[in-house]
Amino acid sequence: MPRKLPSSPALLDRYDKAILRLLQRDNRTAQRVIAESVALSTAAVQRRIAAMEAAGVIAANVALVNPEAVSATITSIVEVLLHDESAARVDAAKALFRATPEVQQCYYVTGGSSFVLVIVAPDMRRYERLTRLLFAENPCVKSYRSLIALDRVKTGGTITIPD
Template sequence: MTKKTIFKSLDEFDRAILRLIQRDNKMPQRHIAERVNLSAAAVQRRIAAMEKTGVITANAAIVNTHAVHMSITAIVEIDLKDERLETVDNAKALFRKAPEVQQCYYVAGGMSFILVVVAPDMPAYEETTRRLFAQNSAVARYRSLIALDRVKAGTEIVIP
């Protein structure tokens, strides 16, 4: 089943359920059912189906970085030396495995990747940049943008 097929199969009930659980995935299914005009069993089946097909990819908590002493957030632009399939795939694998990398996007338009990286302090961030970028022969250059304030962070997307 292709992604296009999955998304075409979402009806208004599925979309309403997704809008609710993006804001609070711990909302009891009976409350979701009341809000979308379905039975709790129907909501449970629909959520399970969306998990199975990959529409819902994870249930996760958004953690306050300061509460866990991760005070440095950096947006990092990565330019690879080349865009060969092997180079790109190796970079993707490396960034996926690095726990400091919170988000990773393979992009078009001048850079190869944009990463969101967290660290407890600048020495730890420097170690991360050395390990992931400076000592990586596939990286031509990188640029760090240090966030001054986390104005908005989350995973909610607009579902029409």
Template sequence: MSRPRASGERRLDSFDRAILRILQRDNKTPQREIAGAVNLSAAAVQRRIAAMEAAGIIERNIAIVDTRALGMTITAIVEVHLTDERPPTVDGAKALFLAAPEVQQCYYVTGGISFVLVIVAGDMIEYEAISRRLFADNDAVASFRSLIALNRVKTGAEIRIA
């Protein structure tokens, strides 16, 4: 099984960048519409999108869901300090956080904090159970701090493409 090439192995030209800008706003934009916007044929757009997917530049296509529509009213940003930064400790934490469906985003970071997580929950009772399971009852976690979001000002994954 071959693994996808690293995104740095394919150079992006101005057409690729224009296509990516459109796809980031709405990845369901018809290819003929993209083609018209970037002055290429629909077939050329399709080939370029397929090549960017194969190269790992486009990692995946997702839907951003309004968590409130699912009754997920709590969004917590959590700073996690591990007991140590040895590979087995870090790898165990990564695996735990990756497997937890409540964890929407997880970043292994520098600056005195081990991880920053974004977690969603239905209510504070549910969040307490999640925080106990992932942090308080976890011997690898030295401490954690929860920041509860008051308002979701911006979400999405759009990256500025020059």
């Protein structure tokens, strides 16, 4: 049976944190290797990983794909301003952005915008179609501003885990 985690992720112990650091570097690291590195048994590491997955601490195990390797050459950061921040408009926008595969990341933000999105598309023609669907023809959207990335200087998904 998986070990029960504390109700707060901030209460992860030093072993959990060490395991997370190793998994963030390479989630294919053998549990035997992790166990040796953190001075636990392989079974204990397996139980801890299962518990962190069940608790949502480990949200997914994914492969980070180089966009150019699959012909996704346009990366755009888009600021979106809704007409208003009513729950219905925000929820509708969230649902649409979640359902669009080209939207790689989406953040509901404070400040001068309602949302900031990272969109990856194969070419400018597809990107234009996306902007029409998501923004220009969307009655919830007041305005949007696209920033086309010239270079992907740093990308990733690792989180700094304090000791």
